Amino acid sequence: STEFTLRGRGHERMVVHYARGPGGGLMSVEVEGEEIAAVETGSEVAAPGWWTVALPGGAREVELVVKRGPVRVFAVSFEGSGPGVIYDSLGLNGASAATLVYSQNEAHWAAQLRGVRPSLVVLNYGTNESGFDRYVATTYREDVRKMIQRVKRALPGTPVLVMSPMDRGVRESAGEIGTVPALPGLVKIQREVALEEGCAFFNTFASMGGAGTMGKWYSIQPRLVSADFIHPLPAGGRIVANLLERSLMRGYNLYKLRLLRGAEIAEARP
Incomplete structure (x- = not known):
């Protein structure tokens, strides 16, 4: 039990x-x-x-x-029936776009998504893939596309947000903490495919400061990231969450403003 x-x-x-x-x-x-x-x-x-x-x-x-x-x-x-958000997370250790494309039964996955009836699907992958330069440079683009298309086939008309990975730090030869080489290109691929497939895109990597951010987060006190330069500590996680929330709300407010202006134009017409 x-x-x-x-x-x-x-x-x-x-x-x-x-x-x-x-x-x-x-x-x-x-x-x-x-x-x-x-x-x-x-x-x-x-x-x-x-x-x-x-x-x-x-x-x-x-x-x-x-x-x-x-x-x-x-x-x-x-x-409950009151206001609020129901958040479902499918967080698998070592997961990647390829996990959703090749390791899941598509019919079962689609049935589960339809049963939940989400108002928004957020696809937040890329950190694990960023350690494989050749994969990112060759087949990653199509895996991202297939991942998005699987969700869209299961949930026609449901908004999809592709959320890029955070910065991923690596200890460089001189001892400084830099960014894994494939990450900027991976984020660029995600953005291009997301827009081609009609999805929203949030650039977590750029929003948190871009290349070298994890080095800065590890060097300050108290630290914002763990010793692997990948997983944020609670305070770092809150920073990323706030960045995403502000971006979502800014987009929502702009959407409401467009509706308001459209209504005003309609009323002004003879």
Whole structure:
């Protein structure tokens, strides 16, 4: 079983993403130790399943329990009807554009995306690929294109934002911390393909300061990046998050301004 402690208010329902198929089992949801719902996961054919359970007001201790047989759960979310954002992250160690293109079952991936019904898909890859100069210079462009096209086939009409990797530092021969050579070219490829495929693009690398940023982040006190010059520490992560949020909100405000100006022009016409 898996236990969850809910903090704050507004959790009205629990959504369980799971696998249905032959030989499935039985799982239940308990709140404060009492069972409130159960579902059989067995079916004649393998397929993704989504189970929504209404939570009683004030629920705090929630437990997902396997009652019988094999049960495979992909994710759990707690949601409400108030304002806010539901953020789903597929963060795999060592993941790359090629992971999405060659290592995932496209039909299953598409079904999962459609089940979530996202308002925006953010593709944030590139750090792992930046260590392979030849790959970036040869086949990377087409892998990025295939990755985007997979998402677009699954979710026609859904906005896609390609978010470039951060700077990636490397210790150079003179002892200074520079940037891995392939990274600027990789970011350029991402931008070109994103725009060709009708996606938005956020240049994380340039927004945080460009080449040499991780060296600066490691040298200052307190440090903003770990000793691998790749993974930001919490304070560094907040900087990147704020840069993205400000860019998104600036674009949103410009969009609202265009709508307003369009309405004013329409009203002014005789």
